[in-house]
Amino acid sequence: MEMPELVRKCAEKELFSYCETKVPPCFRNEVRVNFRIEGETATLYEERITLANPANWSWRPVAQFRFQIELNQWSLHYPVDRDSWRLYLNAGPTLNLKSLLRAVDDDPFNSFWQ
Structure with missing residues (x-):
């Protein structure tokens, strides 16, 4: 099931703003923080260039936000x-x-940024 369109747009705005502030522009050619929204879930992830081949990026999940309709x-x-x-x-469920x-x-607890 998809989250309501208004909720999705607000989430995209919040997550985009968050990702933009996490990595200084001078390091974005090596590290990025990004997100994707699928269904009722928004996943925050980190991307880094691989040492073996700087043209390739690896990623690791950071956090997941689930919207309960x-x-x-x-x-x-x-x-x-x-x-x-x-x-x-x-952190309990919240609006x-x-x-x-x-x-x-x-x-x-360092559950997210390791």
Whole structure:
């Protein structure tokens, strides 16, 4: 199921703004922070050039935000590996995606930025 269009547009705006501030412009040829939205899920990920071939980029998941349509709120999840996620219990579900982005940065457990 797809998230409502207005929710998606607001999420895109928040995530784009967040990604733009994470890496200084002078390093963006080596590191990028980006996101993708699929269905009810927004995934934040980091891209880096590979040492073996600087023309190639590798990526790793950073955080996942899941929108629950029935409750009209977001939940935050951290990566266990590339394809599985766990609910981040240090930040409860919220209507405010921006507060979950702050939780990603303020994480005392280093669940996101490793």
